[in-house]
Amino acid sequence: MNKKEVDIIIKNGQVLTINSRMEIIENGVLIIQNKTIVDLGSEDLLEKYTAEKVIDAQEGIVIPGMVNSHCHLPMIAFRGLGEEGIEDRLMGYFIPLEKEMLSRKLIYDATIHGAIDMAMSGVTTYADMYYHVDEMAKATKKIGLRALLGQTVVGFPVVDASEAYGGLDYAKQILTDFKDEELVSLAIAPHAPYTVSKDKLLAAKEFADQHKLIIHIHVAEFEDEKNQIKENTEKVSVIKYLNNIGFLGENVLLAHCNYVDDEDFKIIESSGAKIAHNPMANAKGATGTARIVEAMQYDIPIGIGTDGLMGSNVVDLFKVMTYTTTIQRIRKMDRTIMTPEKVVRMATLGGANALGMGEKIGSLEKGKLADIVIIETQSMNMIPNYDPYATLVFQANPHNVETTIVNGKIIVENRKLLTHDIRENKKIMDEWFHIIKPFGNSLAKKN
Incomplete structure (x- = not known):
């Protein structure tokens, strides 16, 4: 059986679909092609698809962005x-x-x-x-x-x-x-x-x-x-x-x-x-x-x-x-x-x-745009993960976000931003800090 070539495969994740049935796919797989989720389901999908870019979620929680x-x-x-x-x-x-x-x-x-x-x-x-x-x-x-x-x-x-x-x-x-x-x-x-x-x-x-x-x-x-x-x-x-x-x-x-x-x-x-x-x-x-x-x-x-x-x-x-x-x-x-x-x-x-975008984003379903986030579950604050919804609401924080995908494009991977030089941004914001701080402090004193 010839496998179909796609852009990105995400495997080995706890997939929270947020569909009408709020289905959770354990050890789930997501298939992304041309900015879109074209398939999702169990690990059996790995027999149908191949991709140059395969992301191992390592039992992390996979959610819509x-x-x-x-x-x-x-x-x-x-x-x-x-x-x-x-x-x-x-x-x-x-x-x-x-x-x-x-x-x-x-x-x-x-x-x-x-x-x-x-x-x-x-x-x-x-x-x-x-x-x-x-x-x-x-x-x-x-x-x-x-x-x-x-x-x-x-x-x-x-x-x-x-x-x-x-x-x-x-x-x-x-x-x-x-x-x-x-x-x-x-x-x-x-x-x-x-x-x-x-x-x-x-x-x-x-x-x-x-x-x-x-x-x-x-x-x-x-x-x-x-x-x-x-x-x-x-x-x-x-x-x-x-x-x-x-x-x-x-x-x-x-x-x-x-x-x-x-x-x-x-x-x-x-x-x-x-x-x-x-x-x-x-x-x-x-x-x-x-x-x-x-x-x-x-x-x-x-x-x-x-x-x-x-x-x-x-x-x-x-x-x-x-x-x-x-x-x-x-x-x-x-x-x-x-x-x-x-x-x-x-x-x-x-x-x-x-926002009037529910037809395109907000859940992990076939045909929707690939806005996807992978949240790792190996850090101390994420263990144990009995209920992924409770884990997200009461335990998780931004530092647990491992991967961010928007419109089928990976913009954060392994907690590294791929689209901009963070060091450059930090330098610019430091310059603004020294401009803004004096006025901000003086305004506070007037209040």
């Missing part, structure tokens, strides 16, 4: 600053710091750094909301990740818009840059209902609907948020306000949703909108947490995210998965909820569905 469903990646240049107990850290520290420091070059360099961190942490796709996303796209493609990049629209001048709401015109200018791109997609990102007027929210929606783009927006993150929306004269919930003005729809990704009741969840479900849950950043910022257990009772796609890197300080989803489980359990005083299997699904297929 994780999806960070809400992030502000270039903020990684500022992580660790302003941690001195500043009361209004968003308006009093974050925004003034960005106003002073951000530039095209910093956004590009910081995105390189953040994308490296993600790739080496098992995140293969991320959804962002920031500025100069054309620079972010270049950096993301260089490292080899997949991304949905939301161009921010906000009601005050920012680094890429000298006038309020200039981000919408910026998005229109760079739209063609994303045409026919495999790895990066443009989204429109009105910052929040309290920083974007009704007219501009609807203008962003019209633009997104016209060009079939995702809309990425912060919603109901803060308890008093509905009262901060000037045009919400009836003081209804933020979700009801957005629904009343005709903003919600299937292409809307709602980040946070900390203050959302059951009636709001019904509205989200009927509109087809999605949720990006950010428990770690919200816990650190003391802004609350979403009623995610209740949300899961509805037909709402839910992913998990890190939020900005000054919020969570990390880009990986291992800690976020732990927070996703433990915060809901303590909130409900019920240790039977938010099982590890459900949380791993949220970190993979849940995130893919939230």
